[in-house]
Amino acid sequence: MELWYTERGIVPGLGLSVQVSKVLHEEQTDFQHLAIVDTPLFGRMLWLDNIIMTNIKDEFVYHEMISHVALNTHPNPKKVLVIGGGDGGVIREIIKHPSVEKAVLVEIDRRVVETSKQYLPEIACGLEDPKVEVLYEDGIKYVENHKNEFDIIITDSTDPIGPAVGLFEGSFYKSCYDALKEDGIFVAQTESPFYDEELIPRVQQDIRSLYPITKLYLAFIPTYPGGCWSFSMGSKKYDPETVDLSQKPTYTTRYYNHGVHKAAFMLPNFVRDLINK
Ligand code: AAT
Structure with missing residues (x-):
């Protein structure tokens, strides 16, 4: 089964999906939801509140x-x-x-x-x-x-x-x-x-x-x-x-x-x- 993460919300009507090979860490901090995942396309990525923050590739x-x-x-x-x-x-x-x-x-x-x-x-x-x-x-x-x-x-x-x-x-x-x-x-x-x-x-x-x-x-x-x-x-x-x-x-x-x-x-x-x- 393939796992995909989708950024949606900051642009109404738009979703940006990335295939995820491994979820390394997820937590709810005092301020936001934080996730670190590995992806085939962009390498490791940092997400906050389901929005892409940064990744190794770009x-x-x-x-x-x-x-x-x-x-x-x-x-x-x-x-x-x-x-x-x-x-x-x-x-x-x-x-x-x-x-x-x-x-x-x-x-x-x-x-x-x-x-x-x-x-x-x-x-x-x-x-x-x-x-x-x-x-x-x-x-x-x-x-x-x-x-x-x-x-x-x-x-x-x-x-x-x-x-x-x-x-x-x-x-x-x-x-x-x-x-x-x-x-x-x-x-x-x-x-x-x-x-x-x-x-x-x-x-x-x-x-x-x-x-x-x-x-x-x-x-x-x-x-x-x-x-x-x-x-x-x-x-x-x-x-x-x-x-x-x-x-x-x-x-x-x-x-x-x-x-x-x-x-x-x-x-x-x-x-x-x-x-x-
Ligand atoms: N280097 C690219 C990553 C970011 S993350 C931006 C950071 O701003 C987050 O870690 C968040 O916790 C922090 N932040 C948010 N509000 C405050 C605040 N009031 N004071 C100090 N830090 C804050 C930027 C990604 C851009 C995404 C574009 N789609």
């Missing part, structure tokens, strides 16, 4: 693109904050940058970090680095209590349901703005431009009301609905499209390079229309 695209675009736009990022991202993939990319002295991960659900370390060491490997501090609390509260501290803030959050709803609200974006230094950069994963026509314009407007430079960029992520995924950026000083990347190394990346950095901001017309709404 995780590099998301984790590189949410991290390196901002880290290579800022001339000297030293202190970086990640909200969510308990699997550790974003942290692994951030600490590739030699300028980074400290990376703080604020994850609401301790069990995501613990199970990722146990079952997904390829992704979680950076979490033990001495530059990394892992805190278990609500990212919304954390940013409210920090001012003028970070060069970069990255929101690697679940979809806007459950504990992540507040991570897509104007008051959270304002707190992040205040937690950034005077030349800081904010990046968030902001869902599918094809399926989430309501969220992206709203987030763009919120960011535009705070930052002089507001951008949307895209990457191709096979296991997220639609395959085309968006990231929203607010920058106080540095423009990611005009930044000179020629002196920046590309580190050991499989998706990100300087051409992709610039190309990611070239938006199809239907996406341009969304951000100008």
